[in-house]
Amino acid sequence: MPELTHEVFNQPEPLVDTNLFETNRALRDALRFNAPDLDMAPLQALGALAGSGDMQAHARLANTHTPELRTHDRFGRRIDEVEFHPSYHALMSAAVQAGLHGTPWAGGTSAHVLRAAGFMLFTELEPSILCPISMTYAVTPALRSNAGVFRDWAPKLTSRGYDPRLVPFARKSGVTMGMGMTEKQGGSDVRANTTRAEPRGSDDWGPRYAVTGHKWFFSAPMCDAFLVLAQTASGLSCLFLPRVLPDGSRNAILIQRLKDKLGNKANASSEVEFHEATAWLVGEEGRGVPQILEMGTMTRLDCALGTSGLMRQALSLAMNHTQQRMAFGKRLVEQPLMRNVLADLAIESEAATALALRLARAFDRRGDAHEAAMARLLTPIAKFWICKRGSHFAQEAMECLGGNGYVEEGGEGIMARIYREMPLNSIWEGAGNIMALDLLRALRKADAAAALAQELAPAKGAHPALDRLAASLPTRVEAMATEMEARRLAQDVALAVQAALLHQTAPAAVFDAFCASRIAGDWGQAFGTLSSRTDFDTILQRAQPH
Structure with a gap:
């Protein structure tokens, strides 16, 4: 008997075997x-x-x-x-x-x-x-604080060899590291941690401790070693804790369970108990929080990079679908409202890419005073704003695919995986409030206003709305007596920097549409509400995934 009573047509081919770099x-x-x-x-x-x-x-x-x-x-x-x-x-x-x-x-x-x-x-x-x-x-640069390790x-x-075996590090071609910071009672407030570390002498790796306690989020448990926080006689300290000890015995890390998460399914996140696990001090005893904050800067960069990558993937899937799918006598990409939605998503994706890579540049030039200041400013705003936009972006891109985007199978099923992944980067490594407060602290430093002004200077005069926003930022920082408007400030600093970057890296059509919508207010409350004066052809052509 035949399997179908009809011919299958008007179903888009999946986006596969495409060079993601060449098309971006x-x-x-x-x-x-x-x-x-x-x-x-x-x-x-x-x-x-x-x-x-x-x-x-x-x-x-x-x-x-x-x-x-x-x-x-x-x-x-x-x-x-x-x-x-x-x-x-x-x-x-x-x-x-x-x-x-x-x-x-x-x-x-x-x-x-x-x-x-x-x-x-x-x-x-x-x-x-x-x-x-x-x-x-x-974690890698943090280990410099323990010369032996x-x-x-x-x-x-730094090796390019992947070796998943659970054996002593000396026998491995390459190793990976994880972290264990948060506990049940504290979450982001790591100073509330109760895990304790007792001195146990010293060796080639420096002061050695026995760690007892728990971690509520321990990622990722199959790594070869971890940096953990524990209370010592001098306060919260940072410790290096390997899975397998140098003598080949397994450390006293008991995995209680793996987290059942909304997304991020291929990664194992866990809850663990330490029963006098052996660890070595990294940095000064009692100075664990500054050590962790330094590492947090780098993981927050990756949150911004990761969300930017997911935005690009979601946009590409939406473009691929709408270029092939027919509805009401036209390809979806030819329908005016769909063009508006896709162009709006393309602008958001490009702005995220520009900001995330600009932050990465600051990491390459840490010896430069301006770049060091920008790393301090851009880290919280990139983490806050790009990641905040991710979930809304994914929902709108999924809607471009209709029901096909909501299912979990086939090439277009990737969109459901993206949607479940999107909230993670906003929550992980410091949620929105923490990032907004971090930016406020950075902006109140003496050199911050000058660094931000220098960063925005190349776009001065390019758009009146951007000029007005840039001029208002220093005054708003000075006048902010409480933290109540810190999120709005983080949003506006992010938009100003993104606009300045787009002025230098993107076609005028992208820059003008970004400023008109995100800064001048010629925009609605959802994606797909760009002005009819927008140069949709240029924006959509630039965003093609093929």
Whole structure:
């Protein structure tokens, strides 16, 4: 008997085997602006890999066959291991080989910008496995505060070899690192932590401690070592805690359960207990919070990069669908209202890309006073604003696909995975209020206003609404007696910086539409409400995913 009573037609072909780098004009232009001497060949190769059908299959399988906790072996011995599908390891291997973890700390021209662009491209393929990749990036420089650990571990943290075996680090070609900061009672208020660390002498890695307590979020438990916070005699301290001790024995880390999360399914996040686990001090005893804040700066960069990558992926899927799907006698992309929605999404995506890569440039030039100031300012606004826009963006992009976007199967099922992933970067590593307050503290420093003015200067006179906004920002900081309007300030600083960057990296059509809508107020309360005077043709042509 025939399987169908009808012919299947008007169903778009999936977006597959496309070079994600070559088709991303906004990313390429932002790279030319931030790192004009950068060798683009590695990104060309990564773009082809990340857009390939084979790697997309790995992404689907890693999210379908999620991590499983094995607390005991069949003989009843405690093992505390997390089992992953082979596709997870294929993705991790690709990310490590691309140098998206600790590699930039080994040096190189515009190494952080190169890594940032690669991180965005890989996010389009599969974001959740990038959690341990991001933490390895953030933790590596912090280990300099323990000379012995850094001497032994740094070469393997910057290695491009992925080795998932649970064996002593000396036998591995490469290692990854995670973090354990928050506890049940404190969350972001890590000073409320109760986990304690008792001195146990000293060795080649410095002061050694026995750690007892718990972590409510311990990511990712299969990493080779972790930086954790614990209370010592001098206060909250930062400690290096490996899974396997140098003598080959397993450390006393008991995995209680894996988190059942909304998204981020391929990544294992856990709750753990420490039973006199062995750890070594990193930095000064009692100075754990400043140590963690330094790492937080880098993971917050990755939150902005990751959301920017997800925006681009969602936009590409929406464009791919609407270019092929027919409705009411036209392709969807030819329908006026759909053109407005897609152009609005394209503007948002490009602005996010421009801001995230500009922040990465600041990491490459930390010795420059202006760049150091901009790293302090741009980190909270990029994390706050880009990540805040992500969920709304994903919902609108999903709507472009209709019901096909809401299902969990096939090429367009990727959109549902994006939607579930989007809230994560806004919550993780400091939610919106923390970022807005961080920006307020940064802006109140003496050199902040001058640094921001210098950053906005190239766009002075380009649009009257931007000029008015830029002129108002210093006065608003001075007049803000309470924290009540800190979120609005973070939003407006982000918009001003994004506009200034688009003026330097994007066509006039993109810059003008961004300023008219986001700053001048010629916009509605949802995507797809751009003015009819917008140059839709130029914006949509620029955003093509093919």
